[in-house]
Amino acid sequence: MSLPSQANTGMSAASGATVRLKDRFDIQYDAPLAGLRSPSAPAFVARDAKASGGRHFALICDPKLPSRMEAVRKLQILKSSGVLTPVEVGAVDWAPANRRMFAIVFEQPLGERIVGLGDNTFDPWSEEAIVAYVVAPIVQTLIDLEREGVPHRGIRPGNVFFRDAARRVALLGDCVSAPPGMHQPVVYETIEGAMAQSHARGAGTIAQDLYALGVLVLHLLFGRMPSAGMTEDKVVEAKIKRGSYFALVDEQRVPAGLGELVRGLLIDEPQGRWRLGDVAMWLDGRRMTQKPVPAAPRAQRAFELEGEECVTARHLALVLDMMQPEPAGRVLRGQNFEQWVTRSxxxxxxxxxxxxxxxxxxxxxxxxxxxxxxxxxxxxxxxxxxxxxxxxxxxxxxxxxxxxxxxxxxxxxxxxxxxxxxxxxxxxxxxxxxxxxxxxxxxxxxxxxxxxxxxxxxxxxxxxxxxxxxTTPGLHCLSPFIEGRYVDRPADLLAAIEFAVQAKTIDIWPIDRHIAAFIAAHERAVDDTLLYALVQTDPAARILGNLQLLAYLQDTYGPPLVPGLILLFGHQAKPVIERFKSRYTRARLQNGLAAVLKENSLRKLADYLDSADEQRRDAQRFQQARREFQQMTKQLEKCDRQEEELHSTAKIAGHSVAVKIAGLVSSGIVAVTLFAMGVL
Structure with missing residues (x-):
């Protein structure tokens, strides 16, 4: 067997820059461990600050891939000796990338990988070594994983280590730093998993792990990857046409004992594939009978498409999937397709x-x-x-x-x-x-x-x-405001937002759609009315929606001091204060704002600006003012009516006096005229 050097997994003696994880593990930037890395997560020396003598390493996960947080928690509870188990996890300030990244600390295995990374060919293993060193310990580990409902989804030669220095007991490697099954070669995936995109294969069940175990047996037996040299599409096509066992074994010779095991593990129909109990009985020496599996219906005549003769529905679906949409649609709507399905x-x-x-x-x-x-x-x-x-x-x-x-x-x-x-x-x-x-x-x-x-x-x-x-538990918040802070739990959210405010990344609204959705998904107690307030056109309502939601986070998780956010909301308080009707109330709130801001509490600021009692008193005073105004308006209207009545009375009286005076004047004029004429 060709195996990588033990030196590849040894602890580095260097003592370069480090970052502390959870006040316990110091992860060393400049001490990579190539022999322990995962495809998307480089490995580094990790030293336990609370204990000496332990051998640990940390995987620094790719922030563009979600980690399997549910599997992390279950593995930490299980503590199986047959799989790399996370000792500690969390985000760290990773200086080489100038951002926070997710780190997973494991204990180092005593042995190296069973096949070195990049070793495309190696000396074939013996049947006895495969069964004793690999199959038996992996099956026991899978029994533990099945009990906890955690499929591994990463069984392949480059991800299986020796648990012991004597290189006699296999240990399953990392299965949590990337989506399940993402780094599996297509040949190690069931037909269904191989047809899916690598990051969308899903966790599935232990059945997928047993299939991968069957491929691993062939890989070790042949000393090379089964179906080596074939493209991924051709591997899938061969499995569909011939069945996985015959497609992968091809013309290679498989010992009778292992042949029985591999046949059982590579049955393509899940209901017929061997289960853990079947493999355990085979390991105990019991001869197993293959479960009868109904074969997929085969057409009486082939459906010819794209140069392929399809005799099963699955094969036809594969060919249709590789076609362009328009011609594929025409085929499906065509009479030939209907006749083939119904008659053939x-x-x-x-x-x-x-x-x-x-x-x-x-x-x-x-x-x-x-x-x-x-x-x-x-x-x-x-x-x-x-x-x-x-x-x-x-x-x-x-x-x-x-x-x-x-x-x-x-x-x-x-x-x-x-x-x-x-x-x-x-x-x-x-x-x-x-x-x-x-x-x-x-x-x-x-x-x-x-x-x-x-x-x-x-x-x-x-x-x-x-x-x-x-749909993705453990996915960190993807808001562009805070994505680089790798916030994967609500407890760290407010501190990240405060960091963004102080860094001038946020200058107006602290909560965007991603932050709102992250809170809603994790905090079921949050009222929808707070979320709805975030998009109100009224500036005061929107400011208070942001403030109340962040105050909830501070009340629940802290931190106690958020000076950047306090200053931000202090600058935005005017529209909130201006919504009060009373000039006296507005002046009082404005004058008292500085003292509230000094307390550095979002809750106190929210209560000060959004006080229900204050709003009720302001509304009551406004209603009282309206009533008084209405009463004064009525009094003024009464005065106006009285004034009009006085004017009317005066006008009538004046007219009467004028008539009388005119009469007297006329009489006087007549008298004078008559006197002058000597009449009088």
Missing amino acids: LGDKQVVEAINTAFATRSDSAAGSAGENMQLISRMLMALDPAAPIRYRDAATTIDGVGTLLSVTMLNGGDVQLVAELLQARLPQFWCLRQGSSKGDDQAALRFFDKLLRYLEDKRPGYGIERVAYE
């Missing part, structure tokens, strides 16, 4: 599923092109229900939708594609196509219905962002 294939379940696929429509389809893509996706599931959900350029298992979305977000991809997949209810169609009423399938249906409601709700705290955090 003769599979009633496939016929019913195809009819359902044609009958299913989605209002979200973007015109004829969108309808065509959705039809193709449903038809592929009708033909091959066990295969991944395939839509446009996406291919995901049912439990890989979350990592498909999160990796797309983390790498700046097109999340609309995932949104369309959900809006078209393709996961629900997949679940129904399984033809099972088991609790897990029903739970999955309810879960995706809930995700669709989140997706279609455009309020802050919902939308595609909420879907990402609900």
Whole structure:
């Protein structure tokens, strides 16, 4: 056996710059451990500050990939000696990348990898060594993992170590630093997993680990990768046409004993594949009989397409998936396809599923092109229900939708594609196509219905962002304000926002859609009214929505001092104060603001600016002022009426006096005239 040097995994004597994780482990920047790295996570020396003599290393995870946090927690509880178990995890300030990154500390295995990284060929192992050193200890470890519900999803030669210095007991390597199954070569994946995108293969079950164990046995037996030299597409095609066992063994000789084991582990139908109990009995020397597995229906005549002669529905689905959408759609709508399915294939379940696929429509389809893509996706599931959900350029298992979305977000991809997949209810169609009423399938249906409601709700705290955090536990907050701080729990959120405010990354609104969705996904106690306030057009309502939500975080988790946020809200307080009607209240609040800001408490500031008692008193005073104003208005109106009456009376009296005076004057004039004429 060709194995890497033990020196590759030894502790470095250097004492360069370090970063402390959880006040315990010092991770050394300049002491990489090439022999312990994972494909997407370099390894570094980690020293335990609280104990001496231990041998630890840390993996620094790629921030563009979500870690398996649920698996981390379960492994820490399990503490199995057969798999690398996280001793401590958390984000650290990683100077080489100038950002915070997620670190996972493990104990170093006493032995090296069973096959060195980059060793494409090596001396073949003996049958006895494979069984005693690899199969037996891995099966025992898988029994422990199955009990905790944690599939490993990373069984391959470069990720299996020796647990002991004598190199006699296999130890499963890292399975938490990247999405499940992401780094598995296609040959190590079941047909279904191999057809999915590497980051969307899903955790699956221990059945996938047993399949990988079967491939590992062949790999060690041959001294090279099974199907070496074949492209990934050709590997999948060969497995579909010939079955995994014959496709991978090809013309190689397999000893009878191992042949029985490998045949059982590489059965493509999950219901027929050996389970852990079967392998344990085989290890005890009991001869196993292969479980009868009904073969996939074969058509009476082949359906010729793209130069391929397809005799099974699965093979036809594979060829259709590789075609361009327009010609694939024409094939599916064509008479030849219908006749082949109904007359030649003769599979009633496939016929019913195809009819359902044609009958299913989605209002979200973007015109004829969108309808065509959705039809193709449903038809592929009708033909091959066990295969991944395939839509446009996406291919995901049912439990890989979350990592498909999160990796797309983390790498700046097109999340609309995932949104369309959900809006078209393709996961629900997949679940129904399984033809099972088991609790897990029903739970999955309810879960995706809930995700669709989140997706279609455009309020802050919902939308595609909420879907990402609900489907990927442990995904850190992807707000551009704080993504570099790697906040994966609400307890660290406020400190990261404060950091961004002081760094001038945030200058107006501290909470964006990602932060709102992250809070909503983790804090069920948060009232929707607070989230809705974040998009109010009224500046005062929006300021208070941000302030109240951040005050909740400070009340729940701290930190006690957030001077940057206090100053930010202090500068924005004017619109909030101006909403009070009373000039006296506005003046009093403005004059008392400085004293409240000095207390450095978001809760006290929120209570000061958003006091229910103060608002009630202001409203009461305003209503009292309105009543007094109305009363004064009525008095003024009365005075106006009285004034008008006086004017009218005076006018009438004046007219009467004037008439009398005019009469007297006229009489006087007549008298004078008559006197002058000598009449008088």
